[in-house]
Amino acid sequence: MHTLSLTELAAGLRGKQFSSTELTQVFLARIGRHQALNAFVTVSEELALQQAEAADRRLAAGTPAPLTGIPIAQKDIFCTQGVKTSCGSKMLDNFIAPYDATAVERFNQAGAVMLGKLNMDEFAMGSSNETSFYGPARNPWDTERVPGGSSGGSAVAVAARLTPAATGTDTGGSIRQPAALCGITGLKPTYGRVSRYGMIAYASSLDQGGPMARSAEDAALLMQVMAGFDGKDSTSVDQPVPDYSAGLNDSLQGLKIGLPKQFFSPELDSQIAATIQSAIAEYQKLGATVQEVDMPNLELAIPAYYVIASAECSSNLSRYDGVRFGYRCQNPADLTDLYIRSRGEAFGAEVKRRILMGTYALSAGYYDAYYLKAQQVRRLISDDFKRALSEVDVLMGPVTPSTAFKIGSKTDDPIQMYLEDIYTIAINLAGLPAMSIPAGFIAGLPVGLHIIGNYFGEAKLLNVGHRYQQVTDWHNQVPKGFE
Numbered sequence: 001m002h003t004l005s006l007t008e009l010a011a012g013l014r015g016k017q018f019s020s021t022e023l024t025q026v027f028l029a030r031i032g033r034h035q036a037l038n039a040f041v042t043v044s045e046e047l048a049l050q051q052a053e054a055a056d057r058r059l060a061a062g063t064p065a066p067l068t069g070i071p072i073a074q075k076d077i078f079c080t081q082g083v084k085t086s087c088g089s090k091m092l093d094n095f096i097a098p099y100d101a102t103a104v105e106r107f108n109q110a111g112a113v114m115l116g117k118l119n120m121d122e123f124a125m126g127s128s129n130e131t132s133f134y135g136p137a138r139n140p141w142d143t144e145r146v147p148g149g150s151s152g153g154s155a156v157a158v159a160a161r162l163t164p165a166a167t168g169t170d171t172g173g174s175i176r177q178p179a180a181l182c183g184i185t186g187l188k189p190t191y192g193r194v195s196r197y198g199m200i201a202y203a204s205s206l207d208q209g210g211p212m213a214r215s216a217e218d219a220a221l222l223m224q225v226m227a228g229f230d231g232k233d234s235t236s237v238d239q240p241v242p243d244y245s246a247g248l249n250d251s252l253q254g255l256k257i258g259l260p261k262q263f264f265s266p267e268l269d270s271q272i273a274a275t276i277q278s279a280i281a282e283y284q285k286l287g288a289t290v291q292e293v294d295m296p297n298l299e300l301a302i303p304a305y306y307v308i309a310s311a312e313c314s315s316n317l318s319r320y321d322g323v324r325f326g327y328r329c330q331n332p333a334d335l336t337d338l339y340i341r342s343r344g345e346a347f348g349a350e351v352k353r354r355i356l357m358g359t360y361a362l363s364a365g366y367y368d369a370y371y372l373k374a375q376q377v378r379r380l381i382s383d384d385f386k387r388a389l390s391e392v393d394v395l396m397g398p399v400t401p402s403t404a405f406k407i408g409s410k411t412d413d414p415i416q417m418y419l420e421d422i423y424t425i426a427i428n429l430a431g432l433p434a435m436s437i438p439a440g441f442i443a444g445l446p447v448g449l450h451i452i453g454n455y456f457g458e459a460k461l462l463n464v465g466h467r468y469q470q471v472t473d474w475h476n477q478v479p480k481g482f483e
C-alpha cells in the first residue's frame with residue numbers, strides 16, 4: 001500500500017480494497033521501523049487512528065472528498081490544535097497550539113489523516129535540517145548525508161515512503177531544495193496562493209506553504225486542498241482556484257522554455273549541468289522549444305535575500321520573549337534577565353545569527369544602506385523575471401549547486417550553506433511559483449529540475465512536471481531499504 005499514488009489510494013479506499021485504518025497502520029508501522037531517519041518530531045498515532053475511523057465512516061456513507069482517508073504529514077511549522085508545534089526549536093518544544101493552521105484545517109475538512117509533525121531546520125532557517133533542535137533528518141539515499149532544508153523531514157518522509165505526501169514551506173528554497181536532494185516533487189506556490197494563517201512566521205513577505213509529494217499528479221491533489229483565499233491572512237490573494245488536475249495531460253507542443261544564462265554559468269557542477277540538459281532534451285522531444293534568457297540581476301539574489309529574510313525574522317521572532325508562550329528560563333532575576341536568558345537559552349546559533357544580522361540591517365544608521373537597498377534589488381530581480389516570462393512560458397534550470405552533502409560538512413561555514421539557495425532564492429523575492437521534479441541521479445544521489453512559472457501558473461507547472469513524469473521514471477525510484 002505504501003507504494004501507491006494518491007489517486008490509487010483514493011480508488012483503493014473507495015473500492016474497499018483496504019480501509020483508512022489499515023492504511024494508516026501501514027504507515028505508522030513504517031514510521032516506527034525507520035525512526036533512525038529522524039523524519040518526525042511528533043507521531044500523532046492516536047489522533048491519526050481516530051481520524052482514520054472517521055474517514056472510514058465517511059467512506060461507508062459514500063460522501064468522501066478526494067483525499068478522505070489518506071494519510072499525510074505536516075511540517076512542524078503548521079500549528080495543530082492539541083499536537084505539539086515545535087518549529088524545530090527548543091523555544092517551542094513545549095508549545096501546543098490552541099488552533100489549527102488554515103492549511104491543516106483544510107486537510108482535516110478533506111478527511112485526510114495526519115500521521116504527525118515533520119522535522120525541519122529551526123524556524124525554517126537552514127538548508128540541511130541540521131539546525132533543528134531535534135537533530136538532522138537523514139537522507140534515505142545515503143543516511144550519512146543531509147536531506148536539505150528547511151523542510152527536510154517532509155522530503156525524507158515522502159522519499160522513504162513513510163507518508164504518501166506531506167506539506168512544506170518555502171521562504172528561499174525550503175520546499176524545492178530538499179525535494180531535489182531527496183528525489184521527490186515539491187511545489188512552491190505563488191506568494192499569496194496558500195494561506196499563511198497558523199504557519200509560524202519566519203520572513204513574512206517570502207514564506208509560502210506548498211505540497212511535497214512523489215509526483216506532479218499527487219502534488220496537484222494536495223494543491224487543490226491547500227490553495228484558496230483566507231480572510232485570516234491579509235496577504236492571501238482572492239483569485240479563483242483552478243482544477244489543478246484537469247490540465248495535467250495537456251500537450252507541451254510549442255511550450256517555450258527559457259534558460260536563464262546565469263543558471264548555467266561555468267561554476268555550475270558539470271554533472272548537474274549535464275543532467276539538467278538531458279531533462280531539457282526530453283522536453284524538446286515533447287514538442288517544447290528552448291531559448292536562452294538573460295537575467296542580469298540574479299547574482300544579487302543571495303545578499304538581498306539574507307538581508308530581507310533576516311530583517312523580517314528579527315521582527316517576527318521578537319514575540320518569543322519567555323513571557324507569553326514558549327520556553328522560559330529558570331529563576332530570572334528580573335524582566336531583562338528573563339528576556340535575555342529565555343532567548344539566549346532557547347534559540348540555536350543560526351537563529352541568533354539571523355536575528356543579529358536582521359537587527360543590524362534594520363537599525364537607524366544602516367536601514368538605507370542595507371534593508372532599503374535590498375528591497376530595491378528585489379524589485380530589479382522581479383523585473384528580470386517579468387521580462388523573461390513575457391518571452392517564454394516557463395524557465396528551467398538546476399535547483400541546487402550540488403547533490404546531497406555529508407552531514408556536518410557545511411555547518412562551520414554559513415556562507416557555504418547560504419550558497420545552497422543560489423538557484424531558488426530569487427523566485428521567492430519575486431513571489432513566483434516554482435517546482436522541483438526528479439531528473440536523474442549522480443553517483444546514486446538524486447538531482448532536481450527547477451521549473452519556474454508565471455504568477456498563479458501552478459496548473460501549468462504541474463502539467464509540465466506531469467508530462468515529463470509520464471516519459472521518465474526518476475520519480476518512481478525508491479531508495480534501497482525503503483522499497
Ligand SMILES: NC(=O)C[C@H](N)C(=O)O
Binds near residue numbers: 149170174
Ligand atoms: N527557509 C528557507 O526557505 C531556507 C533558506 N535556506 C533559509 O535558510 O532561509
